[in-house]
Amino acid sequence: DVKVTQSSRYLVKRTGEKVFLECVQDMDHENMFWYRQDPGLGLRLIYFSYDVKMKEKGDIPEGYSVSREKKERFSLILESASTNQTSMYLCASSYGLGWAAGNTIYFGEGSWLTVV
C-alpha cells in the first residue's frame, strides 16, 4: 500500500517561529502536494512539485515556501508563523502529472498546526 507520512500530527508554535512540516512518500511518486484545510473552506492547494527541486505555486502560496531535495520528501516551510496559519495541513502524492484513470492521489493523515 502507498504510504504518505507526515512527520508531526499535532504542533503548537509561537508567532514568528520558523516551522517545518515534513512529508515522505514511499511509492516513488513524481508529484507531491501541500494543502491547507480549514472548516467550511475545503482543501486549498498551497504548493505542489512535479519533480525534485521543482515547485509550482498553488492557490494560496503567500507566507509559505517548500523544498524538494529528494523525490520522496516534500517539506512545507512557514518562514514566520502567524496566527492565521493555524490550520490542518495535508500532504499528498501521485504518480504522473495530472490525474488520470489509475493515477490516484494519496493523502497523509494531516498535521494540525496551532500558532499562538
Next chain:
Amino acid sequence: GIQVEQSPPDLILQEGANSTLRCNFSDSVNNLQWFHQNPWGQLINLFYIPSGTKQNGRLSATTVATERYSLLYISSSQTTDSGVYFCAVEQNNAGKSTFGDGTTLTVKP
C-alpha cells in the same frame, strides 16, 4: 478560477438510509474525483470519474460533464460512512486541483 459547489453542506441519516450528494462545477473539467475524509482526518479516494457512471459496493457515482455536475450515491448507509465527502476537479492535467467545501455526513445507529 473554477468554482466547485457541493450540496448539501450537512446531512444526517439513520443507518440503512440512502443518500445523494451533489457537486456542481462552473467550467469544463478534464478530471473529477470524489474523496471521503474519516473523522480522524484521513482522506481516501473513492472514485475517479470525469464522466459516466461507476459503482463500488454500496457507493456509486455519476458525472454528466456536459451539464457540469457529479452525483455520489450512498446506499444502505452505515455508521462507518460518516465523515466529509469532497468533490475535486482538475481542468488541464497540470497538477492543480480545486476542491469543493465538502458535505459532512453523519450516520446514526
